[in-house]
Amino acid sequence: MVFASLFRNRSGSGGKILVAFASQTGAAERIAWLSANALVAGKDRVVRVAPLGALSVTEIAEAGTLLVVTSTYGAGEAPDSARAFVRKQMAQTPALKTLSYAVLALGDMKYDATFCGFGRGLDRWLAAAKARRLFDVVCVNGDDDVAAMTKWSEQLNRLGAQTSAEALMPGPPRDWLLDERRLLNPGSPGGEAWHLGLVPKDTAQLNWTAGDIAEIWPRNSEESVTAFLARHELDGGLSFRWRGQWSFLRDIIAHSRLPQPHEVEGIALQWLVDRLESFATREFSIASLPDQGRMELLVRKAVKDDGSLGLGSGWLTQGCTIGGVVKLRLRPNPNFHPPNDGPQLLIGAGTGIAGLRAHLFYRQQKKLGDAWLLFGERTRAADLFYGDDLKAWQADGTLARTDLVFSRDAVPKKYVQHLVAEQGAEIGRWVRERSASILVCGGLAMAAGVQDALVAILGEESLDRMTQDGLYRRDIY
Template sequence: MNAAGIRASRPSAALIGNVALLAALCVVAGVFFGLHDGDWFEVAPLRGRWLAASAVSLAYFGFAGWIFWRTRPKADEASAETASEASLLLAYASQTGFAQDLAERSATSLRAAGVHVRLRDLGKLDAATLASADRALFVVSTTGEGDAPDPALAFVRDVLGRPLALETLRYGLLALGDREYEHFCGFGHALDEWLRHGGAKPLFDLIEVDNGDEGALRHWQHHLSLLAGQPDLPDWTAPSYQAWRLAERRELNPGSAGAAAYHVAFAPPAGEKPDWRAGDIAEIGPRNSPAAVRALLDALSLDPEADIELGGKRERLRDIAARSHLPAPEDAAGMDAQALAARLQPLPHREYSIASLPDDGALHVLLRRMLRPDGSPGIGSGWLCDYAALGGEIALRIRSNPNFHPPHPDRPLILIGNGTGIAGLRAHLKARVAAGARRNWLLFGERNADRDFFYADEIRRWRETGFIERLDLAFSRDGGDVRYVQDALSAAVDDLRAWIAQGASVYVCGSLHGMAPGVDAVLRQALGEEAVDALRIEGRYRRDVY
């Protein structure tokens, strides 16, 4: 569905209707008052009746005032502030208030991280404001069969219905919908298509939310944290984790010029057989290092084994502290164990592409050991690469990611990735092998072939046995001209066109910056803008980039 296919009507229909109704009631009241002549018939209303009528009237006008206040433009919406390079435009289109609530939560999280956010109702957003923005986020719902929410119809009529040059805009989009409807997230997709045609570049791929799915909302929050440069932004709702077990941890690239990369395997809870598909995501609940927890509790002279009641259950203080942001000792001085536990805020989740299938007997991920400026490891990678004990418990939840699920086995598949992005592609290759699908083309790039060719033995075996029909590798630090995976794709555009003509899908996994836009540029140059947009709309061009 394109933007022109969305119904547009007068933006103030609800206001006009309410005003007309009140006017009609006033006319009726005036008519009846004109009919009144002289004293009240029989007897004047009792004083109590007058008071009751007054109370009802006050209640009505109070309720009407509350509705107006709830839907009023926020202070920063109503201001005439112009866009600046340091600000981020955040616009919402809401039918029931849910999209507005999510937009306000998003603004609060970003502001807490120091980002200047201008919150706007999409229906009050004009073309000039949008065109002057450098960065924008959109949170939009869909009503009926792919229609825009009523408050956004002015934007549909006045802005979305015509072309707009947006080459300098980078944007992200959260689309709310219900999969029971044929045009799931229809307005979100129409807005996304219009933005792309205007030259806007996505900060990350559109995120669909089916009936308020908390996993998809956490994925949105994950991108908010990356956008703000604050990976520790708290989750709005903590995932419902299961207790998995750390079964294996192995560094795959010792001596690499880049950060260490670890293959990590998790065994499922005893007696359970979790199910997932290629493309799905593992959400991990990280923990602080035992040394950091011990140092804080020692500084506060608190017993790590103290029995604490929190959230209706009892836990040890050290377990609560392990999964929470740790304050500086001076900020918690004088608190007892219960007060400290009540103050602690949980660490945000981390998410990783799953590199295995259920038949492997374990869930595999591939991750970089990330370091902070002070040299200490990041929250998620520090936990999984350094602190978690082999055989120890790992809080893990599987999140379905239907936007990156495999195509039909009969369809040829082009897989493109770099670095740890090979994890998601590995799961897809495993699924293709299991299905007997042999028309697979893998393009992979990293630094050095002798240290950074992750899962090389498997990939070579699949190539030798015919499950990878074509393999193109690009190692940028192996001497000669610097060559990246997008360069390998550019050198094979004739074959690319042939595969696409034969119905191939293109799946990209890896770096959001550098690789993903580079690959997208090659695709558009080789196939044309309209052809690439058609692939995306048909679901034949999918990405899992971060």
């Protein structure tokens, strides 16, 4: 992975701009690079891109102009790569009087009180250090916040860039067909986990790296869309400009919260389309490699307290018919790509096996061996996901070691973080003596427990260094 690069325009004179990013799943990193490219194209200047976590206060002080693009994780916290920066650099209030800066904060309003928390905190820290704020922090809600990205692109253009919201935002989703759906854990005391196979209509979409993410557009069922159009006598075949492209009204309605009758009656169609609340995408770790000819996902069906299904997982595991179209966008996730081809610990629980599985296929193809899987689920009888794959990886040497723990089979309950703690001495040897990398995939609580166990084994400094060197990587949710 390229960590930093220097762009120079033809003459190389003009101001200096440092574009720093802190990203967990790739969105902020992507926007940082696109913003930097747009600034280089615009004017005489030197533009540098760097991960925020790799910068010292001195480098920031000398940056001239600093533009930070960052997301927020956990509960208002920094992405992994900037955690050490928060502890070490943000604990001080340096003098940054000669610095001009601005922050683009990515987040999600569903996190409410911590919406864009880290980006806002960074903005406050820079202001407290007396740096000159070029413009107010721009907060972005989800992937499709055109208004916020328009603000950011306009500010970039004031700094001499040539860009637009459309150029900085991810492209439209593509059509994929659901061609397989299989329940992997019948009889499990936990939620249903479904293995899905998807093929793209356009085979050029078979292009991703182990660690990448599929963003899926949830949708209303075909029947509810048809009923809605009929009830309001609307022609689903009409086209409208929506989220940057021309779409049929039927598709727009399918991917939006269905309005109540009083929200529709007496309203001009264009007005209705402009006010529709489109569904946010749902992310899933890709569990296969493109040269297998299809995308595989492992999706846990979310069931709410009232018995209704989660919008995205409900659609994928139940609503969509086999052969049905799934709108999907690939999201490169450089922070979870293979760090190197050396020894590797793969740690996860539940649907976290999905992201780890793509890495194990990658290692199998390259005949790397030397992988150690530590994985936890509920019961061995029902929840041993991908047991045949595990056997094959053990047989061909891809998996040098496999440790599985099933919480409901043990008294007292035992989880993967306990397994990590128990194997501390050997994990320490793999990391210290063999420079093994560590990948963690799955839920936030599991990941936090595993992190505590790793800190106890390796020490915080060492884990920080591994994060900076890209040797400790997490795909967590």
